[in-house]
Amino acid sequence: MKAKDPRLLVQPSPLLKQEMTTAQTMRDVVYALLPATLAAIWLFGLGALLVLVATILGAVLTEWFFSPREQRSTRLQDASAALTGLLLGLTLPPALPLWMAFLGGVVSIGLGKLIWGGLGQNLFNPALVGRAFLLATFPIAMTTWSAQTNGEGFFLWYPSNLALPFMQPQYDAVSAATPLGLMKFEQQPTSLLDLMLGNTAGSLGETSGLLLLVGGIFLLLRRDIDWRMPAGILLSVALFSAVIYAFDTTRFPDPLFAVFSGGLLLGAFYMATDPVTSPLTPGGVWVFAIGVGFLVVVIRLFGGFPEGVMYAILLMNAATPLINRFIQPRVFGRK
Amino acid sequence: MLALSTLFKRSFSHGIHPDEYKDGTARLHSQRMPFVDRYILPLHQHLGAPSKPVVNVGQRVRRGHLIAEPGAFVSASLHSPVTGWVRAIGRRRAPGGRYEQAIEIEADPYATQRLDVDRPPDWRGLSLDDFVSVMQQTGIVGLGGASLPAHVKYSLREGVKIKYLIANGAECEPYLTNDHRVMAERPDALMRGIEILHNLLGAEESIIGIELNKPDAIEALRRHIPPDRPYRVAPLRVKYPQGDSKMMIKSLLNMEVPAGLHAADIGIIMNNVSTIVAIADYFDTGLPYIDRMVTVSGPGIEYPANLIVPLGTPVREVLRFCGGLRKGTKEVVMGGPMMGTPIASLDAPIIKASSGVLAFTQEETARPKEYPCIRCGRCVEACPYFLNPSKLARLARARLFDQIKKANVMECVECGSCTYSCPSGIPIVQLIRAAKSDIRSKKGKA
Numbered sequence: 071m072k073a074k075d076p077r078l079l080v081q082p083s084p085l086l087k088q089e090m091t092t093a094q095t096m097r098d099v100v101y102a103l104l105p106a107t108l109a110a111i112w113l114f115g116l117g118a119l120l121v122l123v124a125t126i127l128g129a130v131l132t133e134w135f136f137s138p139r140e141q142r143s144t145r146l147q148d149a150s151a152a153l154t155g156l157l158l159g160l161t162l163p164p165a166l167p168l169w170m171a172f173l174g175g176v177v178s179i180g181l182g183k184l185i186w187g188g189l190g191q192n193l194f195n196p197a198l199v200g201r202a203f204l205l206a207t208f209p210i211a212m213t214t215w216s217a218q219t220n221g222e223g224f225f226l227w228y229p230s231n232l233a234l235p236f237m238q239p240q241y242d243a244v245s246a247a248t249p250l251g252l253m254k255f256e257q258q259p260t261s262l263l264d265l266m267l268g269n270t271a272g273s274l275g276e277t278s279g280l281l282l283l284v285g286g287i288f289l290l291l292r293r294d295i296d297w298r299m300p301a302g303i304l305l306s307v308a309l310f311s312a313v314i315y316a317f318d319t320t321r322f323p324d325p326l327f328a329v330f331s332g333g334l335l336l337g338a339f340y341m342a343t344d345p346v347t348s349p350l351t352p353g354g355v356w357v358f359a360i361g362v363g364f365l366v367v368v369i370r371l372f373g374g375f376p377e378g379v380m381y382a383i384l385l386m387n388a389a390t391p392l393i394n395r396f397i398q399p400r401v402f403g404r405k
Numbered sequence: 406m407l408a409l410s411t412l413f414k415r416s417f418s419h420g421i422h423p424d425e426y427k428d429g430t431a432r433l434h435s436q437r438m439p440f441v442d443r444y445i446l447p448l449h450q451h452l453g454a455p456s457k458p459v460v461n462v463g464q465r466v467r468r469g470h471l472i473a474e475p476g477a478f479v480s481a482s483l484h485s486p487v488t489g490w491v492r493a494i495g496r497r498r499a500p501g502g503r504y505e506q507a508i509e510i511e512a513d514p515y516a517t518q519r520l521d522v523d524r525p526p527d528w529r530g531l532s533l534d535d536f537v538s539v540m541q542q543t544g545i546v547g548l549g550g551a552s553l554p555a556h557v558k559y560s561l562r563e564g565v566k567i568k569y570l571i572a573n574g575a576e577c578e579p580y581l582t583n584d585h586r587v588m589a590e591r592p593d594a595l596m597r598g599i600e601i602l603h604n605l606l607g608a609e610e611s612i613i614g615i616e617l618n619k620p621d622a623i624e625a626l627r628r629h630i631p632p633d634r635p636y637r638v639a640p641l642r643v644k645y646p647q648g649d650s651k652m653m654i655k656s657l658l659n660m661e662v663p664a665g666l667h668a669a670d671i672g673i674i675m676n677n678v679s680t681i682v683a684i685a686d687y688f689d690t691g692l693p694y695i696d697r698m699v700t701v702s703g704p705g706i707e708y709p710a711n712l713i714v715p716l717g718t719p720v721r722e723v724l725r726f727c728g729g730l731r732k733g734t735k736e737v738v739m740g741g742p743m744m745g746t747p748i749a750s751l752d753a754p755i756i757k758a759s760s761g762v763l764a765f766t767q768e769e770t771a772r773p774k775e776y777p778c779i780r781c782g783r784c785v786e787a788c789p790y791f792l793n794p795s796k797l798a799r800l801a802r803a804r805l806f807d808q809i810k811k812a813n814v815m816e817c818v819e820c821g822s823c824t825y826s827c828p829s830g831i832p833i834v835q836l837i838r839a840a841k842s843d844i845r846s847k848k849g850k851a
Contacts, residue, residue: 089825
């Protein structure tokens with residue numbers, strides 16, 4: 071056999087294709103959010119779609135603009151910027167002026183991610199950094215919630231969406247309070263069915279509990295997210311609110327209401343589970359999740375705003391390096 | 406029925422579930438590879454010291470003759486796999502890519518190739534110490550991958566009492582089916598080998614651990630268990646790396662071998678099923694370790710097979726027997742796809758540790774695009790030794806050897822579960838492997 075041998079690679083094992091890629095994980099999260107996103111567009115009309123487009127554009131363009139030329143295409147292909155834009159958009163009120171939404175997307179990626187060194191380096195969840203920025207900068211616009219159009223006025227959009235930068239936006243009369251606001255300031259509960267179906271006012275993505283759950287279960291089945299994170303957050307919120315509820319059943323929300331209202335489901339399934347900003351080890355995830363649950367209840371109870379998921383997650387993000395340092399896996403064969 | 410029982414089988418934690426790719430060869434009966442004209446026998450195909458040649462160039466050797474003796478206690482003998490003439494003793498290509506001392510033997514094409522060996526001793530009359538020295542003369546090494554000369558395991562430390570003998574038939578590496586075929590085709594020989602070891606070691610129970618994906622082997626072995634002997638077959642979940650010795654002990658006995666110790670230190674001897682069959686063969690006929698079963702498979706192979714190959718056969722000849730490499734073959738690996746070594750030249754010979762010869766194409770060898778680590782923790786959840794592979798990889802890249810040692814890098818068995826599970830395509834185990842060998846070589850110099 072004198073035929074020439076093929077040129078052989080000498081590449082160390084393992085030689086099996088990897089199980090999952092980062093880009094695929096990101097895309098999975100986008101797919102999981104699709105039902106809730108479509109529902110938001112249906113419930114709040116075209117204005118909601120415009121807000122989402124603005125945040126995604128802001129995020130993606132920032133990533134593109136600030137990336138080295140040769141890395142632009144790969145960085146956009148991992149879909150993480152688009153996902154950040156989508157997540158940010160889902161935390162915003164539907165009538166938000168588009169320029170604010172766009173700016174939020176820019177800040178999310180710029181201050182939330184790129185300034186740290188890009189994918190994998192940031193300490194805080196980028197989408198929540200963007201939202202915190204918007205809430206601090208435009209407190210009125212960020213807390214003006216619109217009543218739903220329920221699909222009837224699908225092609226209606228909110229005049230305030232098109233407000234010019236730095237001008238006072240005009241709000242129409244149909245504003246409404248979120249379930250958490252109603253509970254906090256007027257002790258008026260919302261029925262669980264309304265919370266599940268999204269028949270409430272609120273930011274785009276936090277209205278339909280049911281669809282968020284469906285997407286979350288999809289992610290769990292695909293093993294894209296760690297089940298401990300949503301389980302830990304939801305259970306600890308339920309537990310801590312149950313304790314408070316036991317003190318005064320009229321002033322404080324019951325545990326189920328606490329779990330299904332506001333941005334908790336969105337936060338628990340889609341934001342706290344961000345791998346970059348959450349702990350590495352299962353034990354660390356439990357600490358993180360219970361910390362988030364505790365802070366959510368405390369902020370909702372004592373804070374000036376009715377909602378506290380954003381700050382709870384951001385605070386625990388800050389604690390993540392510490393958690394990672396102290397909670398390391400126990401080596402096999404060591405006590 | 407089998408699927409349901411898998412769910413409830415006790416197993417080690419973590420690990421991964423790669424596709425098995427065993428269908429191509431799992432039902433192929435083994436066949437004997439014909440003799441070729443030249444054999445290359447590296448003197449260092451086991452852990453420990455190299456063997457020392459006891460033949461001269463030009464000397465005639467017969468199949469089964471001793472050609473190299475152990476160079477130290479942790480070393481093995483080497484026997485001629487063929488009747489012919491010693492043609493050279495010098496440096497030849499070894500599977501790892503380097504040139505190593507080897508004995509080259511030219512086969513006599515007109516010889517009968519009958520085995521020419523002495524009658525083996527009766528194992529019943531042997532003490533454990535005698536057994537150890539007999540084993541060192543057989544050339545048998547651990548065939549599970551590490552190639553520790555077999556006798557070393559049986560020279561127990563003072564005061565150690567063996568409770569369990571475990572025959573490891575997990576064969577958790579994808580593609581490989583050689584252990585599977587040995588168990589399905591030669592359950593009687595495996596039982597004879599277990600009988601020998603069980604009695605000589607004075608074990609209380611002998612367990613054969615097999616992954617559930619080999620139901621025919623499980624069936625065959627169950628039928629061959631002699632009545633009223635404390636032997637049992639234990640089916641195990643199909644999970645990688647089930648065949649790692651500490652993981653299998655965890656799965657079978659729910660015991661954790663303390664870090665830094667060996668299974669023997671807590672009263673357990675584990676051997677690969679092929680090793681045990683080799684021991685049985687030696688005591689049946691005096692056959693030293695000169696042939697081994699090799700799974701030839703992978704997308705680059707025309708006719709996959711389970712071959713019984715004389716040691717020293719060049720990989721080129723094995724591939725030719727199996728129809729040659731297909732077009733588009735990019736890489737040939739000796740061993741399994743998870744832990745095997747790539748071979749740089751088809752001149753490299755089959756050695757005692759060669760459980761498989763696998764040929765891969767572009768699809769398997771293409772390196773994924775590498776993204777930054779997003780600290781998702783998948784590698785942490787895959788690592789069966791509960792290490793933090795992402796951290797080890799980061800430290801290995803930064804060449805922070807002190808820190809990486811503190812992070813228990815030496816506990817890593819290099820199973821590759823971390824690289825397989827990494828969504829960012831980071832070559833974690835490759836980095837760790839390189840760091841470990843750097844640490845070892847530094848130690849050697851100091």
